[in-house]
Amino acid sequence: MGNLIFIPIIFIGLIVLISAFFIVKQQTAVIIERFGRFQSIRNSGLQMKIPLVDRISGRLSLKIQQLDVIIETKTLDDVFVKLKVSVQYVVIRSKVYEAFYKLEYPHDQITSYVFDVVRAEVPKMKLDDVFVKKDDIAIAVKAELQDAMLEYGYDIIKTLVTDIDPDAQVKEAMNRINASEREKIAAQFEGDAARILIVEKAKAEAESKRLQGQGIADQRREIARGLEESVEVLNKVGINSQEASALIVVTQHYDTLQSIGEETNTNLILLPNSPQAGSDMLNDMVASFTASNMIGEQMKKTNVPKKE
Template identity: 30%
Template sequence: MQVLIFVVVIVVLLLLVALTKGIRVVKQYELGVLFRFGRLVGTRSPGLRFIIPLVDVLRQVSLRIVTMPIQSQGIITRDNVSVDVSAVAYFRVVDAVKSVIAIENVHAAINQIAQTTLRKVVGQHTLDETLSETDRINLGIREILDVATAEWGVQVTLVELKDIQLPDSMKRAMARQAEAEREKRAKIISAEGESLAAAALGEASDIMMEHPLALQLRNLQSLVEIGVDKNTTVVFPAPLMSTIGELGSFLARETAAAAPTAPSDTPKAVPGPEPTETV
């Protein structure tokens, strides 16, 4: 009797263990791929699923988007510049059966092919294109990965270049180039300003030629502005000094012209009778 009870207990325990092994929970973001004696039976949707222990194998495949960083790659661009480029790829499984049957480890495979594709695509562009046309490079990498991973039931949704490391010598050269570009623009702007200023001064000189007093008023205004600082030594410009001299001469002439004529002490000669002629 005791032996029978022991056997019954053992059988119950085995049934409980088998029942535990035969219960699977497929999450909402997963899809189950069922194999029976190594042969594909089909897929199982999310929920509570029962399988036959030691007979069935249920592989649960995540359908969520996976973020995979692509480690930095040493790449030589088309113009023979060595750069280190890292990126990030986003992909998701669209066919759970293919992702299990067609390839052993889909994540490792995508990581490796993404690295080789990154080196291939960036190596076909120059350094300037790599720095300025990242959108086109990202699109090219994604298209190549899409073609390669379609047979694995995987769709690459996005690829982005994350970081581009340049050699120190190239950074210094680019800094010098940028500085030269800024100096070039500064000189052009300064020359344009000088041209506009010269044109404005030409127009002002024409107006002052028509109105001479305008130049003198401008000189006086400059003297007033200079005289604000009491410690400033004022140097009169030559045109102002000549004007002052001319003004003094003008005043002297006007004074001489306005002065009355002084009376003379010398007697005047009185005319005598005219001589008569005798025949």
């Protein structure tokens, strides 16, 4: 009978002994209380407490934590905007007691300070300035939180404004403005390109006309040189210049008729095409040159100043 009573006592004793040991994970602090009063702070590793006297009151993570706070406020130009502020904070190892006993809900406290700072800073700015100066807002939030939370054992590592979301109608208007600006820039580039094409085309046409004129001049120069050589050859065989010119004109006339006759699908008609056509053209040319020379001589005589 005595042995039966002794076995439960041994079993209970083992349970109590085992409960005296506990493990604390890395980057964690454990608060030990004795009869409801703070006793000690235990860090990572295998730890021991007095069974039935000491108890684990709480655990605090010593890792960097992040709290995302979404705030809706109004800008200086009366635009409602939602900001997402991410706060990265950590419990200071030397102030675990303050972090556990002084502040019951750290998330709520941090959120309240973020709301207070953002709603004090953003209404001073226009919407465009909120996007440009979001780092200034984050710095202001960190400065306010750092001073307030340090007393409670929390260190503010960094604050970031991670999102700025204006009202839907405002975003639509901003998108239309951006699209209009891009269309304006595209139109300017297209106009510049069209102007360059016009200028280059004009330059190309001018160069083409110049080269065409130069080619015509060279062609006429060579024709004149050929005619001059032909007249010289005919003069050597006793044919005077007038007869040589007539012969050349008649020859070119019949050469032209021959080249036209060789074309089967042509609608070209050369007038006049009689045998006397070459001679008539030469006589007309000689008469025109003679009349022109006479008019020139007469004008020279008329313009000579009279001596007094």
